[in-house]
Amino acid sequence: MRVPVCVCFALAAATFLPVQAETLRCSGHSVEAGDSGLSVRRHCGEPLLQDAYCAPIYYHPGFQRVPEPFARLVAPCLMVDEWLYDRGPGNLVATVRLRAGIVLSITYSARTMP
Numbered sequence: 001m002r003v004p005v006c007v008c009f010a011l012a013a014a015t016f017l018p019v020q021a022e023t024l025r026c027s028g029h030s031v032e033a034g035d036s037g038l039s040v041r042r043h044c045g046e047p048l049l050q051d052a053y054c055a056p057i058y059y060h061p062g063f064q065r066v067p068e069p070f071a072r073l074v075a076p077c078l079m080v081d082e083w084l085y086d087r088g089p090g091n092l093v094a095t096v097r098l099r100a101g102i103v104l105s106i107t108y109s110a111r112t113m114p
Contacts, residue, residue, distance in 0.1 A: 024085070024094050024106045037101045040083070047083035047096070055080045080104075 024031045026044035054077035078099060085094040092108035 022106070024096065026085075031096070031103065031106070033103050033105055035103045037081070037083075037098050037103070040096055040098075040103060044085055048086045049084040051082045051084075053080055053082075054078070 022032055024040075024044065026040075029043040031040050031043055056077055081098040083096045083098070085096065087094060092110060095107045095109065097104045097107070
């Protein structure tokens with residue numbers, strides 16, 4: 001019996017809400033969900049900051065966490081990368097979230113650094 005798997009991500013608490021974007025414009029090119037991380041780096045360059053974390057796996061019904069010992073043996077988590085692009089003064093900061101080298105989402109948020 002196969003159990004469908006869904007990944008849910010927790011957002012960090014902040015004084016602003018990020019805005020979900022569909023594209024990121026870099027050097028005259030558009031990057032969007034479904035593009036490869038290689039494509040993002042080619043068009044947008046190296047990110048200002050990078051982070052990687054292991055997101056827990058949840059399953060339906062009720063989006064419950066995969067219980068032990070299955071989580072440890074079968075699928076403990078899914079690696080997610082986040083790349084931060086500072087697009088300069090007057091622009092929002094873009095966060096590109098990737099899983100398995102593919103863009104999951106692009107969000108924009110206000111600058112938190114002076």
